[in-house]
Amino acid sequence: MLAAKTVELSRDEILELIETYCRRVNRDATGVIRGYRQGHESDFEHLAEAYALSDLLADADPIFSA
Amino acid sequence: MPTRSSPPDWSSPAASARKHSAACRAGGKKAFRHFRELVSELLCVTIAHREASVWMPKPKAGRPTRSDLFGGHGPGDSLVRLNNDAYLRLIVSLFLEHDGPDRYLRASMCTYQYQFDPAGDERVFRYEYRRDCDAGDNRPMGHLHVRGDLRTDCLPAKGTLERVHFACGRPTIEGVIAVLADEFGVPTHAPESVWRPLLRETEQAFLRVAHPTTT
Numbered sequence: 001m002l003a004a005k006t007v008e009l010s011r012d013e014i015l016e017l018i019e020t021y022c023r024r025v026n027r028d029a030t031g032v033i034r035g036y037r038q039g040h041e042s043d044f045e046h047l048a049e050a051y052a053l054s055d056l057l058a059d060a061d062p063i064f065s066a
Numbered sequence: 067m068p069t070r071s072s073p074p075d076w077s078s079p080a081a082s083a084r085k086h087s088a089a090c091r092a093g094g095k096k097a098f099r100h101f102r103e104l105v106s107e108l109l110c111v112t113i114a115h116r117e118a119s120v121w122m123p124k125p126k127a128g129r130p131t132r133s134d135l136f137g138g139h140g141p142g143d144s145l146v147r148l149n150n151d152a153y154l155r156l157i158v159s160l161f162l163e164h165d166g167p168d169r170y171l172r173a174s175m176c177t178y179q180y181q182f183d184p185a186g187d188e189r190v191f192r193y194e195y196r197r198d199c200d201a202g203d204n205r206p207m208g209h210l211h212v213r214g215d216l217r218t219d220c221l222p223a224k225g226t227l228e229r230v231h232f233a234c235g236r237p238t239i240e241g242v243i244a245v246l247a248d249e250f251g252v253p254t255h256a257p258e259s260v261w262r263p264l265l266r267e268t269e270q271a272f273l274r275v276a277h278p279t280t281t
Contacts, residue, residue, distance in 0.1 A: 001079060003119035004106040006099065006133075007140055008126045017141055042205070044194045045186075048177040049144050052134040052159040055174060056125040 011061070014053050021050040033063055076111060076256040080264050083107035087268040090171050091275055097171035098122065098133045098160060105135060105156075105239055108268065112243050112261045113154075113252040115147040120156065131162040131169065145184060149253040154242070155179035155186065172277065174198065178242045180250065189213050190250075193237035197277060206233035207279040233281045240269035 009017070015029070022029040025046045033054040035041035041051065057063065086107060089100035102122045109118065121140050124133045137146035137156035145153040158176040162169035175196045182188035195208045209231040216227050244265055246252040254261055 001082065001103065002106040002110045002114055002146075003139070004102050004121070005119075005140075006102065006122040006124050009123050009141070010126045013141070014123070014125065020142065039199055039203070042196070042203070044175075044177050045189075045192065045211075048155075048157045048175075048194075049136070051175060052136070052157050053123065055159045055161070056123065056129055056132050056134065058125075058127070058129055 009053075009056070011057065014056055015063070018050045018053050021047060021053075030063055033057070037064060074256070076260045079107050079111050080256075080260060083111070083264060083268060087271050091271065093162065093168055093170040095130075095162070095169075097162070098124070101158075101160065101171060102135055104268065105158075108239060108243060108265065109146060111256045111264065112254045113148050113246050115149055115151070118147045120146065129161075133160050134158060135160065145181075148246070149255075150251070152180065152182045152252070153184065154246070155181060155192075156239075158239075170275075172197070176237060178237060178239065180242075180246060193234065193242060195237050195279070205231045206281040208234050208236050210234045210237075236273065236276050236279045238269050238272060240265040240272075 018033060019029040022032050027047070032041060032047060032050055036051045036054055041047070083104055086100040086104035090097050090104055102120060106120050119139050120135060120137055122133055122135050123141070135156070135158040136144045137154060138144050144155050144157050146156050148154055156178055159174045161172055161174055163172045173195070177192060177194050179186065179192040180190045190213060192211045194211070197207065199205070199207060211228055211230070212232070213228045247254050
């Protein structure tokens with residue numbers, strides 16, 4: 001079996017990772033996260049990791065409000 | 067007793083993969099870990115470099131019924147190194163779906179990209195799947211992008227082959243592994259007599275319960 005592990009990430013760690021991926025393509029992380037949750041983000045070439053990580057955030061997360 | 071010249075015994079990892087495949091379908095919180103182990107075993111038997119790895123980010127708080135599976139060694143990584151020193155960019159977003167009293171493992175999106183450099187500039191193809199698309203999104207739920215050039219000028223103005231969404235049904239990790247081994251010549255660890263029936267078995271088990279795709 002390959003090395004395989006589970007890594008618990010805090011909200012801040014998740015957001016920091018998402019921001020790193022978004023920064024590489026000059027995208028605003030908040031816009032990407034909100035857009036993906038609403039179903040109209042689809043830049044899987046560059047942002048698939050950010051999308052998957054954003055799925056870990058709670059629906060009630062402050063980043064989705066206002 | 068095995069000797070140094072004995073051929074590797076692949077019955078154990080194959081049996082382990084079958085066990086994890088069944089446990090994935092059984093659902094519950096443990097299904098996340100079983101999916102991680104299943105993918106790990108399938109890659110180990112086939113095309114993954116011996117130093118390759120997969121990891122699973124899990125929220126400390128937030129959505130306890132969510133997790134992802136990424137290729138690579140940890141945060142910031144999503145690449146599985148392959149036996150030919152190319153890479154498989156692997157990202158799967160997972161969740162548990164309530165079905166009566168039970169909760170079953172589902173994927174909300176996945177991306178499998180074959181590439182020759184860590185940055186992905188030398189990518190070859192990418193399978194994408196998204197379960198819930200915007201109502202106005204006309205792209206197939208499961209599709210394939212190919213980075214290449216057409217020999218015939220047949221695309222709309224400014225269109226490129228890579229921007230075409232080839233509908234492909236539900237992408238599976240087993241299908242991606244088979245394409246890389248069969249069509250791109252990525253060497254496998256186990257002989258074909260071991261890995262091919264194993265991939266078929268776990269893929270068919272998955273597809274029997276998989277969410278159907280539409281174009």
